[in-house]
Amino acid sequence: MEWQQIEYFQVVAQMQHFTRAAERLAVSQSTLSRSIAKLEEELGVPLFERVGRGVTLNPYGELFYKRTSRVLQDLEEAKQEIWDLLKPDYGTLSFAFLKSLGGFEVPQLVSRFLAEHPHVQFQLYQKSSSEMMEQLLSGEIDYCLSSMTEERPDIEWEYLWSEELYVYVARSHPLALRESIALHEIAGERIVALKKGYGTRTIFEELFREAGLPPNITFEGEDPVTVIGFVAAGLGVALLPQLKRVDTSEVVLLQVKEPACRRSIGIAWNARKYLSPVAKQFYGFLVGYYREGGGAGLGRKETF
Incomplete structure (x- = not known):
């Protein structure tokens, strides 16, 4: 053979x-x-x-x-390991991230890392949480930046930061004059949500299930910007994190006072996959970046 x-x-x-x-x-x-x-x-x-x-x-x-x-x-x-021994500062890093992090967070991370490691090449992907887990398991990517809402064998995840989730309503909506609401107050509203497979959708479903509320989902999107567009047009309300550098002039963000609505973001990787020196340098950079920023909870590892 x-x-x-x-x-x-x-x-x-x-x-x-x-x-x-x-x-x-x-x-x-x-x-x-x-x-x-x-x-x-x-x-x-x-x-x-x-x-x-x-x-x-x-x-x-x-x-x-x-x-x-x-x-x-x-x-x-094996070929990659030999190459990495010869040139540990060179290589390609494959990295996936949530679409909601593409407007500001990830570009800033990549830019700062490349300033310190100019010989590194990136392969970047924007995927849903479930798709990124599949990429990790297949060995297609080194890391992903995601919330962890489903258990997968051999996948390790380390917390980096958390984000508050807000109810988005159109400026013409009766609730737009409020500063905060309880989750049950949107029980009868039309809901604009991300599709199944996205971490924020899983968190949304858990919050509504725990509150005993049946959500009336009328539209499912793959992009938070599209979801916000539907909200702005008065086609429903949404539960999303605050998105940096995204036009929210036509919507109002309401803080949820009960229950606490947050999502945790971390870095995930496949414990069985070979990680190059460049990949390990990126991990150290990422954890250090958020530690310097005072990210609470850093250092906690979970295996799924």
Whole structure:
């Protein structure tokens, strides 16, 4: 069995099509087919089933794909470790964060880190909390900046700071003249919320469940700015953190006096994934950044 055979198999499994896989690999389809046939002959079982013009993994193929993915990932990490020993101040850092942190918080963090580590390259992603957990588990990213609202194996999370959640209402809304309200006062209101999978949505549902209130959700969005736009148009109210550098001139933020509405933000990573010197430097920078800012609760680790 050759490494090339495993690589060819991986691409076919991902593309689910021999012709497209051959184009990506820059080889002829006949060469690719012979390689897969030789691999199947050596293993003694078929790995694919034909579906129309494409192919899909059978149970043998799924098992082989899972195992060989780990082998290839280990190989890439071994290469990376050698490179990191040679040049510990160089490298690429993959980092995901909540969309609500993209307007100010994350750009400031990245800018300050690059001022101290100019040779680092960033791969940045904006995702929901659940999507970022999947990225961590697959090894696609090194860290994510998120609230932790769901348990995942091998994922560690360290608290950095907390944010108050406010009720957003349109300026024309009867509640707009108030400075604070209790959560039950919006029980009958139309609710504009983030979609399931976002940490703030999970916190929102827990707060309403604990209060025994059935929320009337009329719109679900993926972007807090869009949610605020719907609120400004008088289409409902929302529960969100205060967003920096986002136009909120058409809405009013009301403090929730009962119950306490907050979310905690922290850095999460996969305890089983290799972290490069650059990634470890970023972790130290991030924790130090919030410690200097007086972030209460720093240093508490949780494993999920």
